[in-house]
Amino acid sequence: MALSSVRLALPRRFIVLPTLPGAGLLAACAAATSSVSGPARTSAERPQYVSTYQRRPSGAVLIRNATVLTAAGPEQERAAILFANGKIVAVGPDVVAPADAVVVDGTGKFVTPGIIDTHSHMGVYAAPGTQSEADGNEATNPVTAQVWAEHSFWPQDPQIPLAVAGGVTVIQVLPGSANLIGGRSATLRLIPARTVQDMKLPGAPYGLKMACGENPKRVYGQRPLGPSTRMGNMAGYRAAFIEAERYRAKWDGWLKTRHGEPPDRDLKLETLAEVLRGRILPHIHCYRADEMAQMIDLSKEFGFKIRSFHHAVEAYKIADLLAREGIAASVWDDWWGFKMEALDAIPENAALLERAGAKPIMHSDDPNGIQRLNQEAAKAMYAGRRIGIPISREQAIRWMTANPAWALGIDSITGTLEPGKAADVVVWSGDPFSVYSKAERVYNEGWLVFDRADTAHQWKTDFNLGTSAPGVGR
């Protein structure tokens, strides 16, 4: 926990973009702004680090007679859900299955969308947790917008199948929180894969991880250039975005005319310019209410929109402001007191945000916590009910499905059980808000990635081989 609190990361998108299959962002920009696109003259215009994810072939599946929480409407009892070719086909009381469909009896069971974690460091702070896998903080400069989390990500992290067994289908992998601007995130499907490219969710925009408060000033406070204070933090973000504004203007001008030599590429500024263009979604590690307000001012100064604050233990103090600004808050239920800026955490945070019309999200920031995000949401739901905020299961399920999908800019792709959405589906042994329930089956875009009853569907990472690790079907 001490480690993860040092890490912290954030972020993703705010505009639902059409599917851009992993193309380089400047290339996307060029396509959008220039009708005459000649041959690519710069590396910036070529597709960059493209997703090679391919949906696994899978037949039609009908889960019948279950309680279905779609995250897009009321809870449906004794309902069925049909998916085929990786997509949800139908949900409701009378769903007719094709003859070749696998039929799963859902009696007594619950079906929900796959859980999406906006805040994971799996793969970049992989188990077994040695310095050799500590690849999440490029703590060499307070502004490292040029680094990409996916370039650190190790697909054989044995933490990944543990999360899948908890019903998680998609994560945002973030750089840590040592830096003011930590770098790009990646949105990944949790499936067995040899490369991170095979896991990258096609169409997901990148996020940018930024961090407020104690971590950057602690990490850089003893170094000559700082920052060593919160005001130093703010000056650092502003200086970086001032540079990015100039860079963006230079490139946008050149892309329009294509006259003369293209400007020099600068990876750091390229990412920040994409934030200014609204194509990369800022996710900001920020605990205190007053600091979140400062970051909102920063976003207004430079004309970008913050997608989600992360950790946000004091979000309840400014729930009205977050609702007005349309900024999500990715929170734990009850992590508390592990540092000064986490002193004012309360379990009713998510419920108070929901009541104010803001967007609460349950996030993990932790390889143990990610296995039980449903339990985290349960604690938060009941904490709300106890103070008279009648949070329904249908609302609380959104905290770990539809809301994080929105925060990651993938809500047109996944996050709810609506026809046409990806078949990211979890079958629970019972009410997912009970401590005793388990994810029994997890489908990732229609493919059975985990089956608690069948060891053939319980993958072990390469790292697990040769140990007596029992796998995850327990």
Place this chain on the structure above:
Amino acid sequence: MSAALTGRAAVTIGFAITFSLAVAARSTGQTIAISGATIFPVSGPRIEHGTILLRDGKIAAVGANVTVPANAARIDASGRWITPGFIQTGTTLGVKLLESGGLAQTEEDSVTGEVNAAFNLAEAIDPASLTLPVARLEGVTSTLAVPTGGLVPGQGVLFDLAGDRLDDLLDKAPAVMVMDLSEGGKSAGGGSRAGAVQRLRRTLRDALEYSRRKEDYRRGQIQPLAAPAEDLEALQPVVRGELPVLAIANRRSDIDNALRLAREFKLRLVIWGGAEAWQAAADLAAARVPVVVEPLTDVPRFDALSPRLDNATLLRAAGVTTVLAQRDMAQFRDLRQAAGNAVRNGLSWDDALRGVTLAPAEVFGVQDRYGSLEPGKVANLVVWSGDPFEFSSEAEHVFIRGREMPRQNRQTELRDRYRALPPRF
């Protein structure tokens, strides 16, 4: 120093300071009757529609047919569940507020050095710690607080989470001697687990030598010993087999090392962590060594490459006494979630309840006063709205030494201040 039933326990700290404390010293004399509930005494079968009487800080009666005195204050607990207060094992509650951030002002749980057997945590306890009222609302009424850091971090102490002064809340100090046979202790052995075990062996041998040759020691007619006299003195109840050793050990081979040391020195051993204890379940059962398990952690580390979530289940199946714990300070509210997850992963509900009540009381030698709902025991109990392990339930009444705890804490005050925005300061 048995005494709690007679109201007094003598507590030795190091070998110099002696406290005397009275359990429920400030009893009001008021009798409280809680009735209508399903009572889980832990020491016996559940009682439907039961009544429990509290008097003078103790449990006066429990049963289905208890006569309630006319002057008793009554609490109707119809439909509620009553359990003993939970004992949270291996925390820094009361001695540490913040987990990270290096805030020395909030940390009292460690001293410098590798062998600190004489370090007793009791006088670090701050009864006003902000952590205690938060933990109480999760049904935790006592904790075993432990020192951290080094090969022998020192003496853990057992105390109740309510009281104005140390004397009001301390129950047993020392309750355990902590030793670290895991990755965390090996630097004290020169960088190898073998070195750490050998240094522990030398230290324990010298504790025996010291006790045999105190006169020679005083006269300086003895080879230099492995630790200062105060530490060797503090180890005497350990080598006499009286004070349990709480040995941090996760890797199977570390557990084996702990078992070997325990055999050599006739130690009363308790394994703490025990991530791979499921592999050694038969050995642990044969040696009657209990294990303190953390049900919410299963990420492989080199300290233990094969943890599993059903560790407690497998240990109980082999007959090992199992205590359930949640020690991460950022999540110390989650002991009941940890117990619920143990059930989720196969442990029986009764064993999970025992794992946070009577099992720790037995393991740490206070079962005569704590851990179950029986006449004469300290009145630490919780009235739950339902199943204590379920998120839908909450602790409605928490009693510590017969006194009902307030339901406010810093978190509820923050919540109430910001319930309507803008807040009224």
